[in-house]
Amino acid sequence: MAELIINQKETWVSDSIDGMLYTQRKGNLVKLDFKNDIQVIARKDWQKDKVAIICGGGSGHEPAHAGYVGKGMLTAAVCGNLFAAPSVDAVLNAIVHITGEKGCLVIIKNYTGDRLNFGLACEKAKEMGLDVELVVVNDDISIPDNPKPRGIAGTLFVEKIAGYYAEQGAALSVVKAAAERAIQETASIGIALTSCSLPEDKSDSRIAVGKAELGLGIHGEPGIETIDLMQCNELVALMADKLLTARPSQRHALMINNLGGLSPIEMNVVAKAAMESELGKYTTCIVGPAALMTAIDMKGFSLSLLRLDDELTAALVAECDTEAWPGVIEAQTIALQPCENQARKVEYTPSQNVTIGQTVNAVCQVLIGLESELNRLDAIVGDGDTGSTFAAGAKKVLAELEQRNLPLDEPSVLLTVIGEKLTTVMGGSSGVLLSIFFTAAGRALSRSDNVAEAFQAGLARMMEYGGAKQGDRTMIDALYPAFMVLGSGSITDAAEAAKQGAESTATMLKAKAGRSSYLNSDSLNGTKDPGAYAVECVFDSLKNIVK
Structure with a gap:
């Protein structure tokens, strides 16, 4: 009882x-x-x-x-x-x-x-x-x-x-x-x-x-x-x-x-x-x-x-x-007021681009393949579902790619569409944060052709709404240095920055955002943040695709 x-x-x-x-x-x-x-x-x-x-x-x-x-x-x-x-x-x-x-x-x-x-x-x-x-x-x-x-x-x-x-x-x-x-x-x-329950009664409930x-x-008598x-x-x-x-x-x-x-x-x-x-x-x-x-x-x-x-x-x-x-x-009836859904979906025409298609495919394949490992890491520092959450988003985007249903030749629209797709399948805060990132990056890219600056703008909005910053032991510890390097360096340099950022989370003994913030240092020591590790692996996979 x-x-x-x-x-x-x-x-x-x-x-x-x-x-x-x-x-x-x-x-x-x-x-x-x-x-x-x-x-x-x-x-x-x-x-x-x-x-x-x-x-x-x-x-x-x-x-x-x-x-x-x-x-x-x-x-x-x-x-x-x-x-x-x-x-x-x-x-x-x-x-x-x-x-x-x-x-x-x-x-x-x-x-x-x-x-x-x-x-x-x-x-x-x-x-x-x-x-x-x-x-x-x-x-x-x-x-x-x-x-x-x-x-x-x-x-x-x-x-x-x-x-x-x-x-x-x-x-x-x-x-x-x-x-x-x-x-x-x-x-x-x-x-x-x-x-x-009764005072001093430690017996189990008779109702299985x-x-x-x-x-x-009302005194607990059997029914x-x-x-x-x-x-x-x-x-x-x-x-x-x-x-x-x-x-x-x-x-x-x-x-x-x-x-x-x-x-x-x-x-x-x-x-x-x-x-x-x-x-x-x-x-x-x-x-x-x-x-x-x-x-x-x-x-x-x-x-x-x-x-x-x-x-x-x-x-x-x-x-x-x-x-x-x-x-x-x-006694009431439920009052209903008809309303028009103002959350309009992005309208676009599918298009093809081999290089961008390969890039999207590589990112999705990496995240799907990491599902078990990310869940294992998250079971140590969170609630054990980061891998499943990331994989769900990747599978959704990959399915759209395989059906040739993405605007691959319009990068700014593509980022916005990916942000929209992620909100439908990714639960928890990760899906919303990534959707904010892709949506803001797509909007920035529509105004400029600078991909690195667009990603930096998306990350800024993600940090603003999510409340996390570099050093808080999140995926931002890998994303932030990678995007900063990407503005002036190569994808290889960005991948190395992401790796170093992810490795730094293993020595951070206090998380300041996410579920890890509720854990003590013993639970965190030596374990990479799963989101940061996912970013590290994604950038590593792109070194031979993006020039």
Whole structure:
């Protein structure tokens, strides 16, 4: 299991609650101090003039439930220890402290500990003369015909509906009826690739790599089945079918909940899949995607639907003043604005030139032949793909050459075309840098017939945009001296300069650009920069072709 950021296991929950209070945006939450271990978060502005709404349970599901305390939703949240129901005394004290003449509705999820502890606290409160009612959320539909379905993320729909009616000043009986109706109209199901991490638990995840567990609980309880990991749209389609079978719908709200461990990019993919599934056809409004009711760091998500009518819609979309409720958004379609592609390709007529053709062929053949060696060098000082990247570009240009599809007799156009071809096949920064070089060199050559000056101009732009210079342990350490010599000397002199430049990189113990800049001197010592070595070999191959 993953490591956790923690002080002590015993203080993890209280530390988390305090951290939330220190950073609350609205300033409307208060921790009730009973001079003991009871953890209750309540509305600071509560006047006991309306029906109070309490929810709670074991911690580890943040922001639930303290994050939903505020005007228009919960009056208080009773926080138990990690995945453990709060004590009877904690619940009872919360009820007594916040309940006024209009009474209190307690909302719990359908787990044995919650039913027992909250239930007993409600009975004790009634004996004390308080008007208290309790509803149990059982929205998990993953296990067919389960007599005691679990309560999961759909609980938030119930809290929002009940909180709305309470804020309108409705009687306790009306608030309870609204909550029960929301429970009846809600269905949820979750899926995950891993279970959740627990403090001091070093055991491996029970969910194997390449598998997913459908219907697992928010405490890491096993799901109904383990399935092969599918594409996201297939996972969502499976869940949508189960949800719509359980709650056939013509209009509903959809909650897209991150169980704690998914990245924003993954949750956006889930949202797209959900809106393009059968669920999306009937979705009129959305809550999320967001971490709404988590299972610590569980890598998974849940979907909840609430079947709507006008009254439930009004209750759901009404404003509330809480830390974590993200609000309800109207279901959208993707807005597309037609645009003309302004990145025009170079227009040219293929032409032939024997000498230039031989030069292009020689360069391509050298880079293709160096693929394995450059990858070996790059595995030492980088990420091991320089050879493959250079070879991909060379193969593309060579294929165009063999098809007689290059403007060989127009050198300036040829350089620009090569720059364009490289961007389509070379990944990473190398492809872009070389494309910048060839494009700028081609533009310079179109204004002058001096090849050396054109290459120097291309290198200048490459250095400007890439941020590297001579001495930074890159291909520039070979290119720069070679092009400088080429301006006044022969190709043989340029090849010797490139060789010396490449050899100098083997003694440079600190790279200042590229992935090598993250490595220590031990990894670099004695190893040539792969890009510089490629330049050395290219110039060496041209000594007998270019005069």
